[in-house]
Amino acid sequence: MIQVFAFYLFATLVVAAGGLCILSRNPVHSVLWLIFAFFNAAGLMLLCGAEFIAMLLIIVYVGAVSVLFLFVVMMLDIDFAEMRAGFVKYLPAGLLLVVALGAEILIAGSAWRAGGLALSQRTAPTPEEVPNIEALGTLLYTRYLFIFEGAGLVLLVAMIGAIVLTHRIRGGVRQQNIMRQNMRRPQDAIRNVDQPVGQGVEL
Amino acid sequence: MIAWFQSVLGTGLGWFVANLILILLIALPLMLAVAMVIYADRKIWAAMALRRGPNVVGPFGLLQSFADGLKVFLKETIVPASSNKGLFLIAPILTFTVALIAWAVIPFGPDMALADINVGLLYILAASSLGVYGVIIAGWSSNSKYPFYSALRAAAQMVSYEVSIGFVLISVVLWAGTFNMGAIVDQQRGHILGIINAFGFNPLLFPMAVVFLISAMAETARAPFDLTEAESEIVAGYQTEYSSMSFALFWLGEYGNVLLMCALNATLFWGGWLPPLDWAPLYYVPGIIWLFAKILFFFFVFSWVKATVPRYRYDQLMRLGWKVFLPLSLFWVFLVSGYLMLTRYS
Numbered sequence: 001m002i003q004v005f006a007f008y009l010f011a012t013l014v015v016a017a018g019g020l021c022i023l024s025r026n027p028v029h030s031v032l033w034l035i036f037a038f039f040n041a042a043g044l045m046l047l048c049g050a051e052f053i054a055m056l057l058i059i060v061y062v063g064a065v066s067v068l069f070l071f072v073v074m075m076l077d078i079d080f081a082e083m084r085a086g087f088v089k090y091l092p093a094g095l096l097l098v099v100a101l102g103a104e105i106l107i108a109g110s111a112w113r114a115g116g117l118a119l120s121q122r123t124a125p126t127p128e129e130v131p132n133i134e135a136l137g138t139l140l141y142t143r144y145l146f147i148f149e150g151a152g153l154v155l156l157v158a159m160i161g162a163i164v165l166t167h168r169i170r171g172g173v174r175q176q177n178i179m180r181q182n183m184r185r186p187q188d189a190i191r192n193v194d195q196p197v198g199q200g201v202e203l
Numbered sequence: 204m205i206a207w208f209q210s211v212l213g214t215g216l217g218w219f220v221a222n223l224i225l226i227l228l229i230a231l232p233l234m235l236a237v238a239m240v241i242y243a244d245r246k247i248w249a250a251m252a253l254r255r256g257p258n259v260v261g262p263f264g265l266l267q268s269f270a271d272g273l274k275v276f277l278k279e280t281i282v283p284a285s286s287n288k289g290l291f292l293i294a295p296i297l298t299f300t301v302a303l304i305a306w307a308v309i310p311f312g313p314d315m316a317l318a319d320i321n322v323g324l325l326y327i328l329a330a331s332s333l334g335v336y337g338v339i340i341a342g343w344s345s346n347s348k349y350p351f352y353s354a355l356r357a358a359a360q361m362v363s364y365e366v367s368i369g370f371v372l373i374s375v376v377l378w379a380g381t382f383n384m385g386a387i388v389d390q391q392r393g394h395i396l397g398i399i400n401a402f403g404f405n406p407l408l409f410p411m412a413v414v415f416l417i418s419a420m421a422e423t424a425r426a427p428f429d430l431t432e433a434e435s436e437i438v439a440g441y442q443t444e445y446s447s448m449s450f451a452l453f454w455l456g457e458y459g460n461v462l463l464m465c466a467l468n469a470t471l472f473w474g475g476w477l478p479p480l481d482w483a484p485l486y487y488v489p490g491i492i493w494l495f496a497k498i499l500f501f502f503f504v505f506s507w508v509k510a511t512v513p514r515y516r517y518d519q520l521m522r523l524g525w526k527v528f529l530p531l532s533l534f535w536v537f538l539v540s541g542y543l544m545l546t547r548y549s
C-alpha cells in the first residue's frame with residue numbers, strides 16, 4: 001500500500017516538476033524545478049530497488065551538474081521579450097518532437113500491454129542478499145569491462161577537449177609562483193641601511 | 204523497540220510510529236547539542252583570545268544560546284521587497300532540513316542507526332551535496348549583490364571540495380569493503396596490531412584522514428574557509444538579508460553540519476562508537492559515549508582551527524582544493540587499491 005502511495009506521489013511530482021520546468025518564466029525557477037524532478041526520480045528508483053543508482057543520481061546530477069547549471073543560469077541576464085520572439089520559428093521543430101515523443105509513449109504502452117515481460121522480476125533484478133553495488137560492480141568489471149572502460153575513455157577525451165577549448169595562454173600576465181612565495185624569507189626581502197643624512201638610498 | 208510497537212499497533216502503523224519516535228530521539232537531542240556546542244565554540248574561542256566569553260545568562264553562561272534563540276524568535280522576520288519571496292523563505296528551511304537528514308545513517312552504537320542501509324556512505328555524500336542549495340537559493344533570492352557573490356563562492360567551493368571528499372571516502376570504502384556505516388565501524392575493530400580500533404592510525408589511511416578533516420572544514424564553510432560569509436569582504440554573505448528565525452535556521456543548520464562532519468570523522472577514521480582500544484573493560488562504557496567523546500574532540504579541533512588560522516584568500520582556497528587535494532587523494536586511491544590488490548585480493 002505504502003509503496004503504491006509513494007510511487008504515485010513521486011511519479012506525480014516528477015511529471016509536475018518537469019512541466020513546471022518548461023513552463024516557468026524565470027530560468028532559475030526552471031532549474032530548481034528540474035532539480036526537484038531529479039530528486040523525485042531518485043525516489044522512484046529507490047522504489048525499484050536500485051538504491052545505488054538513486055544515490056548516484058542525487059550525487060552527480062543534483063549535487064554537481066545542477067549546481068554548475070544553476071551557477072551559470074543565475075548569472076545570465078535574460079531578455080524575456082527576445083526569448084518569446086522565436087516562438088513561431090521553433091514551432092515546427094517543437095511539434096515534430098511532440099509527435100515523436102507521443103508516438104514513443106504509445107509504442108511503449110502498447111508493447112507493455114502486449115505482455116511478455118516478466119513483471120515480477122523487473123523490480124528485483126538481483127538476488128535480495130547481494131547488495132546493489134556489488135551486483136553492478138561485478139557486471140561492470142567482468143562482462144562489460146571494455147564497454148565500461150570505453151565510456152571512461154570517452155569522458156576523458158571530452159574532459160581534455162573542454163580544457164583545451166577554454167584554456168587560453170595570454171601574454172603579459174603576472175602569475176603567482178606559490179613555491180617561490182613560500183620559499184621567500186625576510187632576509188631576502190629586507191635590508192637594513194645605515195642611512196647618512198642628505199643622501200638618497202641606493203636600491 | 205520497532206518490534207514492540209509493531210506488536211502493539213500492527214506492522215505498518217507500529218513501524219511508522221516507532222520510526223517517528225526514533226527520528227525525534229535523534230533530532231531533538233541534536234538541536235540541544237547544537238545549542239550547547241555554539242556555547243562551547245564561543246567559550247573555546249574566547250579562551251584562546253584570553254577573554255571570558257558568554258558568562259551572564261545562567262551558571263557559567265550556559266543558557267546563553269537559549270537566550271539568543273529566544274531573542275531571534277521574538278524578532279520580526281523581514282522579507283526584502285525586491286526578493287524572490289517564496290525561495291527566500293524556503294532557503295533557510297532547506298539548509299536546516301538537509302543538515303538533519305544525514306544523521307539517519309550515523310551508527311550511534313552496535314545496530315543503533317536509524318536507517319541501516321547498504322548505501323549509507325553514498326546517502327551521506329548525497330545529503331551533504333544538497334547542503335549547498337540552501338546557500339545558493341538564499342544568495343540568489345535575496346536579490347542583493349553581496350549575498351549573490353556569496354552564493355557563487357559557495358557553489359564553487361562546495362563542488363570543489365566534494366571531489367576530494369569523494370576520493371577520501373572511496374579509499375575508506377575500499378579498505379572496509381562496504382558502504383554500510385555500521386559495517387565500516389565494525390571493520391575498524393582491532394585494525395592496528397589487533398588492539399587499536401581506528402582506520403586513522405593506518406599509515407595508508409592517515410593522510411586521507413587529514414585531507415578529510417580539512418575538506419570537511421571547507422565543505423561546512425568553517426573558518427579558515429568561511430569565504431561565503433567573509434564579513435570583511437561581503438558583509439555577511441548569503442545571510443545578509445536574513446533576520447530573526449530565518450537567520451537562526453541558517454545558524455542551526457551550519458552547526459548541525461559541523462557536528463555531522465565531526466561525527467563522520469569519528470565514524471570513518473577513528474572507530475565511531477568503538478572504544479579506542481580493543482580491550483574488554485573499555486566496552487563496558489556504552490558506545491554512544493565514545494562516539495560523543497570523539498565528536499566533541501573533533502569539534503574542539505574545528506574551534507581551535509577557527510581561533511588560530513587566518514582566513515584563506517579565494518584563489519588559495521581553489522588552489523588547495525584542485526591542485527593539492529584532488530591529485531593527492533586521487534593518487535592515494537590508486538595507492539590504497541594497489542596495496543589491497545596485492546595483499547588482500549591476490
